[in-house]
Amino acid sequence: MDEEPKESLWVRIKGRAGAGDIIAGVCYRPPDQGDGADEALYRQIGAASRSQALVLMGDFNHPDICWRDNTAEHKQSRKFLECVNDNFLLQVIEDPTRRGAMLDLILTNKEGLVGDVKLKGSLGCSDHEMVEFGILRAARRARSKLTTLDFRRADFGLFRDLLGRIPWDKALEGRGAQDSWLIFKGHLLQA
Template sequence: MGDFNHPDICWRDNAAEHKQSRKFLECVDDNFLLQVTEEPTRRDAMLDLILTNKEGLVGDVKLKGSLGCSDRKMVEFGILRAARRAHSKLTALAFRRADFGLFRDLLGRIPWDKALEGRGAQDIWLIFKGHLLQAQE
């Protein structure tokens, strides 16, 4: 959570005008982080961000009024515990029994150029993750 001051970033499209903002987006993507703030926190800009490395870990994000003379909205959020996320489950994989040849073959059949063409980094990650999890099953 923090004030990152990149008003030119469009989080919906994962794009930015300025070089420094594009580097910030690249860092977020390289570290597999998700940005969960959905509304502007200062006028039309989303400056105060909540970054997480796990989907469903942060929730109940609400913007509140300004504190004192600040021109920014306060951001309130909750860290969700496993008990509140009944749909999530932890699975331990038996890597010793894995057929990595089959795994490699399944992933090799995917036409990656077509599947990822014209997509942003976040979409590419979600597509790759989906294929990876499907091959894992």
């Protein structure tokens, strides 16, 4: 039987003419949530990430995820990380939100949409930090100096063909890990 996520709420914030709508989601994922409910949540996230602008926040209860290295110890956390990556979402909180762990997250599909993120201490008897942030629209667009690729518009058939033409055995022969990575990265970016 297909479980539904226990606690999530999704709203559409109507934008001004030409500005587009924002999909905002709030989610609580219990630490003992089953695989069926996780899969249903991932389907919801996938559908919402196709919107022009998404802000998803909540307590996802994956303390073993290292967002800096994009790694996780447990299978459920790796599946969540895979969902985040497959939907090209950015996680914008940088500091732990509960007892040294980063359980509370803000995910977005548009760089510069979320800004001014601050942890504001706990409220009442909660052991989670309050997270304050702004959703930035036309008034202040953050400009990133990082170049990012838009994989949503990619021709993966051509991409696979271009990378398949490279004689990898010869290109990487006798190279160390760092040199091999730089060669692979160069061919990847060129393709």
